[in-house]
Structures are given as structure tokens and as C-alpha cells.
Amino acid sequence: MVKGDYRVGNPESRIAVVTLASHLEAYPEAALWGSSKTENLGVEKIIVNTISNSNIRYILVCGTESRGHLAGQSLLAIHAGGIDEQGRIIRSEGAIPFIENVPGEAVERFQQQVIMLDRIGLDNTEEIRKIVDEYxxxxxxYPEEPLVVCSPKKKQCSLAVPVNGDVIISEEFVMDAEAGIICPAESL
Structure with a gap:
């Protein structure tokens, strides 16, 4: 699972709840419960966390929509239409509706695995709990194993012995600017 603004409840539950820009008290009978304010990273996290649990078959989208970003509308749009070749969410009205860290196969799995329950605007906690209890x-x-998405790792620094010292620090130390390593001059 990917870190985010959510709580894990009952992993056997068939329903996850996305409260959009609203922060509502979590109900432990939902598999996942949390907010999402963006149409790109927020939607990516929902997809990745959903397909990592094959028990989740429904997503309740509720709460207040995030102004400009339209995370809820974008989540419904990606479920309905997927993404294009450039990673743009088809028919999303959000400001920056591009999926960059989730492959198309993961989006397709998300579309197949869950049914969206569109209750955007619903903030009544008791009504939301009734829906969770119903589903x-x-x-x-879902009949397939959970799907784990590994996002591309950031370029990692590696420590290595410099092959040359292209920046002289003093008579005693040089720096390999490319590697970012300072070492004694005699080691070269």
C-alpha cells in the first residue's frame, strides 16, 4: 500500500470510502477510508491501494469535491474511460489530470475490480456508514490475486571511489564533482 491520508479498517470488507476534500470520522467497517484532493497523485494512490486488496469491490466517493482539481470527478472518469497514450484521464475536468506513476494495466485492473458509488456531496456520516454496512x-x-504496483524509484546516490578529482579543495582533499565525493588527494 502507498502512504496517504487514509485509515485501514477491515481488510475483509468489500468497500472503500473516499471522502474527497472532507475529513470525516473513519468507520472501521470500511477496508480503507480517506480523503483525496487531487486528480493525479490522489487518484493514483486510490488505484494502487485498491488493487492491492482483492476484497475491495466497491468505492464510495463522497464528501466535498476539491475546487479546481475535481478529484472525485476524475476518479469516476478514470474508472469509466481509463487513460490515453499520454496518461491523461479521459473526460476528466480536473486541472492536471495526468497519471504518471501507475501503468495502464493497473488502471484496467481497477476498472474491472470495483464498482463506483457516486455520492459526491454527501457529508452525512450516518448515511455514509449505512452505505458501508450495506456493501x-x-x-x-475479485477472483485474481492482489496486484502490487511498484512506482519507479528515484535515482539513488551510490558511493564509489572517485576516478578523478576535478575540484581541488585543498592540498590534501579533492572532489569528484560528478559523484559528489570528497576524498584525500593521495587516493587518486
Missing amino acids: RNKSEA
């Missing part, structure tokens, strides 16, 4: 045991788990 938490509904249906069977």
Missing part, C-alpha cells in the same frame, strides 16, 4: 459483505472478492 461491506456484498459480492465475492
